[in-house]
Amino acid sequence: MAYGNASGVNEGIFTRRESRVRSYARNFPVRFVKAEGARLTAQGGELYIDFLAGCASLNYGHNHPALKAALIEYIERNGVAHSLDMETDAKAAFLENFESLVLRPRGLDYVVQFPGPTGANAVEAALKLARKATGRRNVIAFTNGFHGVTLGALSCTGNSHHRGGAGVSLGDVTHVPYDNYYKDGSDTAAQLDRMLSDPSSGVDAPAAIIVETVQGEGGLNAASFDWLRKIEKLARRHEALFIVDDIQAGVGRAGSFFSFESVGLKPDIVTLAKSISGYGLPMALTLIRRDLDLWKPGEHNGTFRGNCHAFVTAAAAIEFFWRDRSFEESIGAKGELVKARFERIAERHSAQIAGVKGRGMMLGLDMRSGARAGAVVKESFARGLVIETSGPHDEIVKCLAPLTIEEGDLVRGLEVLEASVESTIARELKEAA
Numbered sequence: 489m490a491y492g493n494a495s496g497v498n499e500g501i502f503t504r505r506e507s508r509v510r511s512y513a514r515n516f517p518v519r520f521v522k523a524e525g526a527r528l529t530a531q532g533g534e535l536y537i538d539f540l541a542g543c544a545s546l547n548y549g550h551n552h553p554a555l556k557a558a559l560i561e562y563i564e565r566n567g568v569a570h571s572l573d574m575e576t577d578a579k580a581a582f583l584e585n586f587e588s589l590v591l592r593p594r595g596l597d598y599v600v601q602f603p604g605p606t607g608a609n610a611v612e613a614a615l616k617l618a619r620k621a622t623g624r625r626n627v628i629a630f631t632n633g634f635h636g637v638t639l640g641a642l643s644c645t646g647n648s649h650h651r652g653g654a655g656v657s658l659g660d661v662t663h664v665p666y667d668n669y670y671k672d673g674s675d676t677a678a679q680l681d682r683m684l685s686d687p688s689s690g691v692d693a694p695a696a697i698i699v700e701t702v703q704g705e706g707g708l709n710a711a712s713f714d715w716l717r718k719i720e721k722l723a724r725r726h727e728a729l730f731i732v733d734d735i736q737a738g739v740g741r742a743g744s745f746f747s748f749e750s751v752g753l754k755p756d757i758v759t760l761a762k763s764i765s766g767y768g769l770p771m772a773l774t775l776i777r778r779d780l781d782l783w784k785p786g787e788h789n790g791t792f793r794g795n796c797h798a799f800v801t802a803a804a805a806i807e808f809f810w811r812d813r814s815f816e817e818s819i820g821a822k823g824e825l826v827k828a829r830f831e832r833i834a835e836r837h838s839a840q841i842a843g844v845k846g847r848g849m850m851l852g853l854d855m856r857s858g859a860r861a862g863a864v865v866k867e868s869f870a871r872g873l874v875i876e877t878s879g880p881h882d883e884i885v886k887c888l889a890p891l892t893i894e895e896g897d898l899v900r901g902l903e904v905l906e907a908s909v910e911s912t913i914a915r916e917l918k919e920a921a
């Protein structure tokens with residue numbers, strides 16, 4: 489089976505009928521017909537290794553057999569597919585597993601809200617609830633944060649490309665520098681504390697501080713544990729709710745089920761989506777400190793809060809992967825392998841590569857320029873690897889391989905990436921000579 493180099497391009501029906509808003513299809517112009525584990529197959533039979541994994545929505549890979557079997561069994565017995573927010577056996581099984589295998593072992597007692605099935609919806613619910621609970625309007629969000637593109641979530645998102653699509657003002661959010669934003673060692677947590685303590689700073693008392701422990705879309709910026717602890721503490725001191733957006737970094741991606749476990753944080757609200765269903769099916773959660781569950785029935789609702797197929801695969805995934813610590817250990821080992829390889833590549837090309845970024849299995853190479861990172865992505869795709877960029881200038885080549893990827897596929901993908909970096913840099917040097 490050949491890797492990459494598919495001949496077919498996305499022509500015809502897509503360019504004729506689909507909106508120009510499509511984006512990933514432009515970087516990967518082939519028609520995919522099959523997916524298994526960390527491998528995608530295009531129409532002509534060409535194989536691709538998937539280091540994008542639905543942008544961290546497929547942490548357990550494509551069509552994991554244990555999840556697929558549970559879903560097929562459920563569909564075969566005419567299990568309820570759509571249930572609004574009514575009780576179903578599928579939802580009960582998910583909540584039971586989530587309670588016994590995720591929350592309790594971690595000493596957490598969140599009430600689970602099922603908002604609409606996207607990450608942005610989980611964030612909308614979190615923001616609304618924080619404002620309702622505190623009676624305050626302002627929210628503190630961070631530079632390079634990404635929280636989704638619906639208006640409330642977008643107001644917390646930094647990226648001007650996405651903000652530009654809003655068409656209305658995006659208010660009631662103050663954006664402040666994330667950890668290491670200035671790259672000069674300055675303590676941005678202390679700066680925020682100072683602003684919030686000064687009644688004349690012009691920053692309104694916030695309902696919440698919303699933060700990603702590792703900024704995925706913002707460029708794999710991993711905050712230091714010390715900084716995160718300071719942010720949590722100052723949220724408490726200023727009576728703001730502490731929201732961790734774990735939509736991309738959670739469900740194992742940063743190394744543990746919740747990205748904040750190893751940091752020792754206890755957020756008031758947590759948002760989860762992407763890989764929570766485990767199968768790429770739409771599902772999102774807003775986890776709420778018990779005493780903050782101030783919703784009136786149906787106050788934040790939505791037709792697709794009861795995607796039972798997603799509950800089935802989510803319950804199966806928790807049962808299969810999170811019963812003991814072996815999965816977590818395997819993520820750690822794979823993360824080390826990727827990191828070591830990335831460090832070698834970065835050291836070899838320190839003029840072109842600023843370094844390795846991220847944490848766990850959420851790692852990237854800072855190529856110092858969007859054009860260079862884009863060229864690496866293009867070259868990788870031609871050689872059979874699906875990988876994307878992130879960061880304010882799209883300058884980070886971002887590896888989000890499935891956490892379940894077999895070592896052979898992982899190593900092969902890394903080899904393709906390394907070869908693509910080499911040839912991109914060689915071409916650049918030749919052109920400059």
Ligand SMILES: Cc1ncc(COP(=O)(O)O)c(C=O)c1O
Nearest residue numbers: 606607608634635636704735736
């Ligand atoms: C941290 C974070 N929050 C929220 C979102 C939005 O999720 P969705 O695209 O499902 O609306 C994303 C998506 O990339 C994300 O990475």
